[in-house]
Amino acid sequence: MADQFDLECRNVVKTFDDFTAVNDISLAIPKGSFFSILGPSGCGKTTLLRMLAGFQAPTSGDILIKGSSVLGVPPNRRPVNMVFQHLALFPMMNVAENVAYGLKRRGVDKQTIAKKVNETLARVGLPDAGPKQVNQLSGGQKQRIAIARCLVLDPAVLLLDEPLGALDLKLREHMKVELKQLQHEIGTTFVYITHDQSEALVMSDQVAVMNAGRFEQVGAPQDLYYNPKTAFVAGFVGESNRWTGTIGSGDDNKVEVILPTGGKVLAKRDVHMPLVEGQNVEIFVRPEAIAIDGACGAENTISAKVENVLFNGAASSLQVRDVATGHEMTVALPQTGAYASVRAGDEITLGWTVENTRCFAANQSGAWA
Amino acid sequence: MNKSSSITTGGTFRFGLLLLAMPLLLWLFLLVILPHVDLFLVSMRERISYGKYEFSLINYIEFFAEPLYWNTYVRTAVMSIFATALTLIIGFPVSYYIAKVMRGKGKNVLFLMCLIPFWVSELVRTFGWMILLRESGVISNFLQWAGLADGPVEMLYNDAAIMVGLVYTSMLFMVVPLVSVLDSLDDSLIEAGYDLGGNAFTVTRDIVIPHAMPGIASGCIVVFMLTLGNYLTPNLLGGKDSLWFTEQIYTQFITRFNWESGSAFGFLLLILSSVIAWVGLKLSKQTLSETVG
Numbered sequence: 001m002a003d004q005f006d007l008e009c010r011n012v013v014k015t016f017d018d019f020t021a022v023n024d025i026s027l028a029i030p031k032g033s034f035f036s037i038l039g040p041s042g043c044g045k046t047t048l049l050r051m052l053a054g055f056q057a058p059t060s061g062d063i064l065i066k067g068s069s070v071l072g073v074p075p076n077r078r079p080v081n082m083v084f085q086h087l088a089l090f091p092m093m094n095v096a097e098n099v100a101y102g103l104k105r106r107g108v109d110k111q112t113i114a115k116k117v118n119e120t121l122a123r124v125g126l127p128d129a130g131p132k133q134v135n136q137l138s139g140g141q142k143q144r145i146a147i148a149r150c151l152v153l154d155p156a157v158l159l160l161d162e163p164l165g166a167l168d169l170k171l172r173e174h175m176k177v178e179l180k181q182l183q184h185e186i187g188t189t190f191v192y193i194t195h196d197q198s199e200a201l202v203m204s205d206q207v208a209v210m211n212a213g214r215f216e217q218v219g220a221p222q223d224l225y226y227n228p229k230t231a232f233v234a235g236f237v238g239e240s241n242r243w244t245g246t247i248g249s250g251d252d253n254k255v256e257v258i259l260p261t262g263g264k265v266l267a268k269r270d271v272h273m274p275l276v277e278g279q280n281v282e283i284f285v286r287p288e289a290i291a292i293d294g295a296c297g298a299e300n301t302i303s304a305k306v307e308n309v310l311f312n313g314a315a316s317s318l319q320v321r322d323v324a325t326g327h328e329m330t331v332a333l334p335q336t337g338a339y340a341s342v343r344a345g346d347e348i349t350l351g352w353t354v355e356n357t358r359c360f361a362a363n364q365s366g367a368w369a
Numbered sequence: 370m371n372k373s374s375s376i377t378t379g380g381t382f383r384f385g386l387l388l389l390a391m392p393l394l395l396w397l398f399l400l401v402i403l404p405h406v407d408l409f410l411v412s413m414r415e416r417i418s419y420g421k422y423e424f425s426l427i428n429y430i431e432f433f434a435e436p437l438y439w440n441t442y443v444r445t446a447v448m449s450i451f452a453t454a455l456t457l458i459i460g461f462p463v464s465y466y467i468a469k470v471m472r473g474k475g476k477n478v479l480f481l482m483c484l485i486p487f488w489v490s491e492l493v494r495t496f497g498w499m500i501l502l503r504e505s506g507v508i509s510n511f512l513q514w515a516g517l518a519d520g521p522v523e524m525l526y527n528d529a530a531i532m533v534g535l536v537y538t539s540m541l542f543m544v545v546p547l548v549s550v551l552d553s554l555d556d557s558l559i560e561a562g563y564d565l566g567g568n569a570f571t572v573t574r575d576i577v578i579p580h581a582m583p584g585i586a587s588g589c590i591v592v593f594m595l596t597l598g599n600y601l602t603p604n605l606l607g608g609k610d611s612l613w614f615t616e617q618i619y620t621q622f623i624t625r626f627n628w629e630s631g632s633a634f635g636f637l638l639l640i641l642s643s644v645i646a647w648v649g650l651k652l653s654k655q656t657l658s659e660t661v662g
Contacts, residue, residue, distance in 0.1 A: 055560060075563045088561035092579035101575070105566035149565065 005067070006031050006189040007052065007080075007157045012061035014047055021047040022058070023213035029157070029191065029206070034183050036192045036200040039210035040236070045193045048210075049159055052191065053082045066156050076105070081150035082159040086166060087142055089134045095121070095145055096130035102153045120152040124182070139167050140175055147179075151186065160192045164199060176202050197237050201225065209233050231360035234284040241285045241329045244362060247277050254299070254354045257283055261325035266299045267359035280362035287317055288332040289356035292339050298351030304329065306346045318342060320350070405639075412632035428633035438617060438634075445614035446641055448528070449596040452535040456543045456592050457585065459536065464547035465577070469556070483544050491538060495605045498534050499525060502606070526608035534602040539595055543588040550584025551577070586655040590646050597642050614638055 007029040014022040021044040029035045037045045050056045052063060054075035062069050070078050081102070090098050096117050103113045121127050124144040129137065137145065143163060150158055164172045164179075180203045183190050194200050200207045201221040208218040209232070217229045228234035235242060243265060248256035255275060257265045267283050269275065291298060304320040307328075316333040331350060333339055342348065415425035432438045467479045486494055501507050502524040512518040524530060554577065562572035578585070603613035618638065621631030650657060 053564060055563075075560070076566045076568060082561070082564045084557045084561055086555070086557060088555065088557040090558060090561070090576060092576070101562075101567075102565035105568075105571060153565065 004031060005029060006065065007035075007191065008062075008064040008067075009048075009052075010062040010064070012048070012051065012058045012063060014044070014051060014056065015059045020213050022051070024061075025213075025215055027208060027215070027218065029189055032187045032189055033205040034180065034190045034192065034203055036194060036204040036207045037210055038194055038197055038200040038207050038237070041195055043210045044213040045195075045210050046161060049082070049161055049191070049193050052157070053080055053159055054078045079156040080159055081153055081155040082161065083146045083150060083163045085161045085163065087146040087163065089142060089146055089149070091134050093134070094130070095126075095132050095134065095137070098134065098145060099130075099149050099152050102149065106153075116152055120148045123151070123186070124148045140171050140178075143167070143175060144178075147182070151188065155188065157189045157191055160190060162194050162196075164194075164196070172199075179203055201237070209236060211236070228284075228358065231282045231284070231362070234358055234360060235282075239287050239330065241287065241290075243283045243327065245281060245283065247275050247279045247281055247359075249277070250275075255359060257281060257359060259325060259327070261327060263302070263322065263325040263327070265357060266354050267357040268354050270359070273360065275359065275361065281359050282362050284358045284360070285352055285356060286332075287330045290329070290331045290350050290352045292318075292331060292334075292342075293349050297353065299354045300357065301349060301351040303347060303349050304331075306342055306344050306348060308344055309342060318348075320348070323347070408632045408635055411628055412636050414629060416629060428630045429637075431630060432633060432637060441612045441614050441617055442637065442641065444612055445597060446645065448531070448535075448613075449593055450645070452532055452539065452596045453589050453593045455532065456536050456539045457589060460540055460543035460547055460588070461581075461585075463540075464544050464551055467544070468548045468551035469554070469559070480544075480548065483541055486537075487541055491601055494538065495534055495602055498530070498537070498606060502530055502533075525606060526610070528607070531603050531607040531611055531613075534606040535596050535599065538599070538602055539592040542591045542595060546584040546588040546591070547581060550581045554580045582653060582655060583659050586650060586653050589649060593645065593649070594642050597638065597645075 005028045007027075009025055009027045012022055012025045013020070023044070025048060027035075037048065039045045047056065051058050054070065054073060057071070062071060064070065065079055090101065093101065099117045099120055100113050103116060108116075117130065118127070121129055124147060126141060126144055126148075129141065129145065134142065134145075146163065147158070147160075160179075164175055167175060176199055179190075179192075183203075192200070192203065201224075204221055206218060207221055207224055209216045209224060211232050217224060217233045219227075224233055224237045228237060234240055243257070243259055245257040245259040245265070248258045248264070250256055250269060253269055254266050255269050257267050259265065265283055267281075275281065302325075303323050305323055306318050306320050308319040310317045310319060314335045318331045318333060320329050320331055321327070322329065329350070333342075412428055413424060413426070414422040415427045417423050432442075463483070467476055467483075471479055499506070503509070504521040504523040504525075506524075508524060509518070509522045512522055513520070558576055558580070559572060562576045567575065598615060600613070600615040600619065603611040604616060607613065614634070615638070618631050618634045621627045621634055
């Protein structure tokens with residue numbers, strides 16, 4: 001039963017003095033999946049990863065790798081390997097020596113090491129890089145060597161600590177696809193830490209959204225995007241227009257939210273979310289869920305003035321201001337090129353459905369950043 | 370001194386540059402090059418009679434003919450290498466602890482503690498050691514008080530005492546370059562070493578030491594040269610029989626008033642330190658510019 005999970009955490013807690021970095025985290029990662037932990041900086045994700053690697057010990061709770069507890073097992077004896085944020089390739093060794101390092105530590109004989117190093121370098125698409133020095137490699141190549149250095153050891157789990165952070169945008173986009181493909185080919189379980197939601201959404205089978213030491217929601221990327229369970233997830237994953245207001249009247253399917261500025265928005269009532277009249281709530285609407293002019297059965301309609309046209313090809317959007325309430329909103333422009341003639345200063349009608357309007361109890365802690 | 374440059378960027382510019390370089394050039398010329406040239410010339414002559422000199426290699430021949438001289442020469446070299454190695458062995462863990470284990474305030478305090486002994490002169494520090502080690506000194510008295518020794522114990526005037534003094538005197542010059550080079554070692558490299566299966570020994574051997582090599586080389590060169598040229602510590606802690614080569618030079622110049630022979634010895638010491646430093650750099654595969662820079 002436990003064997004089908006490569007990595008399990010049971011109620012893991014880590015405190016530093018009076019600060020709780022990781023607060024009661026439980027997770028189970030199935031074999032061969034790409035699992036991401038997504039959260040803002042300081043949410044405890046790096047601490048969690050360092051506990052998995054063995055550099056820090058949990059204050060309480062248990063960590064299991066392939067079904068057996070690794071508490072008290074030092075990093076050099078755990079069947080996990082880590083790709084560091086700045087990769088940490090050894091500059092005093094060439095590429096082949098870097099990849100061979102772990103095998104040498106295991107006392108593997110020279111022929112086998114040479115063979116495995118060549119195989120692994122070929123697997124990451126750099127078969128001739130062996131004799132090169134680390135500083136001769138480009139950013140993307142270093143990335144692949146850092147992964148190869150771990151993969152050659154056949155780890156049960158590969159931990160990646162924001163390894164794409166140091167790359168420029170174009171390369172990062174490219175490496176996302178490449179990492180995903182690589183993981184798919186080799187079938188090793190990846191645990192990937194990032195604050196970049198697009199990295200997490202594009203690559204992962206499962207994403208855990210982490211905030212203030214806790215998991216807010218664990219699910220497939222589509223789940224997080226379309227069915228966020230908390231206000232934090234709704235705000236953190238993907239773009240959203242956000243209002244705060246109080247609950248007015250409503251029925252089983254929808255509630256009316258009264259905005260402090262006087263406007264009203266109809267929002268979907270989630271069965272899991274007990275909402276009472278007068279309660280403070282936050283509501284979220286995705287920019288692409290808002291239709292321009294074509295009020296096709298939309299329950300919420302407003303008229304708004306265009307303040308800015310942000311043209312960015314397929315990801316173009318409008319910044320508009322609600323004429324009635326003065327609330328600023330972002331609206332995605334359809335990719336078909338319709339409304340390409342909209343200019344700043346135009347007045348347009350916007351509409352969106354109750355289905356696309358999510359309503360959450362306001363975040364008491366105020367930790368939302 | 371006014372070397373003509375192939376790039377002429379106007380006389381004013383070159384004059385300005387020359388003016389800026391003047392203190393350095395004067396220092397090099399007046400205090401380094403000129404005395405050495407003179408020393409060399411003095412070493413290559415023989416005194417025939419009052420005020421009469423002739424070119425001769427007799428001073429160098431004398432050095433090789435007299436076993437005491439070159440025995441002292443070799444002994445000084447070997448002892449200096451040993452002192453340097455000992456300083457490195459003691460200094461490395463200290464530096465690693467300061468640079469990598471300590472955090473925040475404690476780090477500065479420890480570093481300062483290495484520095485504090487150097488606020489007093491070497492002479493005072495050496496006398497401090499003498500107070501500890503002499504027959505009527507602190508350690509001797511303590512041993513008698515504790516019943517571990519029957520009579521006074523003399524710990525001065527032997528090679529071990531010299532070694533203690535030399536290592537103590539040189540420690541700072543080893544710790545400073547080592548701390549700075551270890552500070553520049555990214556912690557994640559050490560962690561990666563452990564993560565990939567290394568233990569404390571292999572991580573130190575394969576990652577920490579190769580990274581620290583320039584610091585090790587520069588620390589060793591400085592300590593070696595200071596030790597080789599040290600006069601005070603071997604003389605005071607080692608006594609009359611310490612047989613340090615600098616004492617031979619002193620004797621030639623001051624006691625025997627034989628400047629010709631003293632100059633030759635001075636030159637031989639310069640050659641010795643240069644050769645050993647060069648061999649050390651070759652063995653550790655370091656270059657001088659890398660080590661100094």
